[in-house]
Amino acid sequence: xxxxxxxxxxxxxxxxxxxxxxxxxxxxxxxxxxxxxxxxxxxxxxxxxxxxxxxxxxxxxxxxxxxxxxxxxxxxxxxxxxxxxxxxxxxxxxxxxxxxxxxxxxxxxxxxxxxxxxxxxxxxxxxxxxxxxxxxxxxxxxxxxxxxxxxxxxxxxxxxxxxxxxxxxxxxxxxxxxxxxxxxxxxxxxxxxxxxxxxxxxxxxxxxxxxxxxxxxxx
Numbered sequence: 001x002x003x004x005x006x007x008x009x010x011x012x013x014x015x016x017x018x019x020x021x022x023x024x025x026x027x028x029x030x031x032x033x034x035x036x037x038x039x040x041x042x043x044x045x046x047x048x049x050x051x052x053x054x055x056x057x058x059x060x061x062x063x064x065x066x067x068x069x070x071x072x073x074x075x076x077x078x079x080x081x082x083x084x085x086x087x088x089x090x091x092x093x094x095x096x097x098x099x100x101x102x103x104x105x106x107x108x109x110x111x112x113x114x115x116x117x118x119x120x121x122x123x124x125x126x127x128x129x130x131x132x133x134x135x136x137x138x139x140x141x142x143x144x145x146x147x148x149x150x151x152x153x154x155x156x157x158x159x160x161x162x163x164x165x166x167x168x169x170x171x172x173x174x175x176x177x178x179x180x181x182x183x184x185x186x187x188x189x190x191x192x193x194x195x196x197x198x199x200x201x202x203x204x205x206x207x208x209x210x211x212x213x214x215x216x217x218x219x
Contacts, residue, residue: 006064008214020206083167117180
């Protein structure tokens with residue numbers, strides 16, 4: 001059985017969404033981020049990314065982490081690709097070309113999109129969006145996102161989904177990267193295909209179930 005170390009309020013959310021889509025049983029070991037705790041090394045601290053027991057699994061001290069028997073894998077996008085391939089079915093790549101395309105879009109999302117969608121999310125979450133500095137940071141991130149969002153919009157207009165003209169793990173990975181940008185109202189306004197596709201992804205029952213569990217976790 002797969003084991004996922006992490007919490008819903010982390011990038012593990014994308015792993016829990018995929019597992020829900022697949023209907024797979026798994027073990028969940030809650031591991032909170034150490035930076036969210038006043039003293040992650042305290043004797044009464046909850047199991048966290050600075051706990052020795054977790055560092056023995058993940059020397060990088062970051063969630064999420066997947067364990068499959070004696071195989072350990074980190075990085076949430078890679079974890080999702082592994083889970084999908086292992087499970088097979090329509091969410092997984094059908095052949096080597098689809099595997100390559102799913103890897104391509106995961107890397108593109110991670111490098112060209114996620115740094116700026118996260119910058120937008122943090123500006124809002126930290127209460128800086130209404131400050132001149134925060135507004136400037138959001139505007140800069142939105143400007144840098146124009147090119148990759150145009151790429152996505154054109155791709156989705158032509159293909160409907162990220163890979164294979166069907167909903168796959170590639171859609172989950174990209175949708176979760178874009179979700180951070182929803183903190184800024186209107187960010188996706190110029191990109192109707194992105195908005196349509198993202199709304200459809202988030203209307204899926206497995207996403208809604210994941211989101212309910214995320215909201216139920218302490219902030």
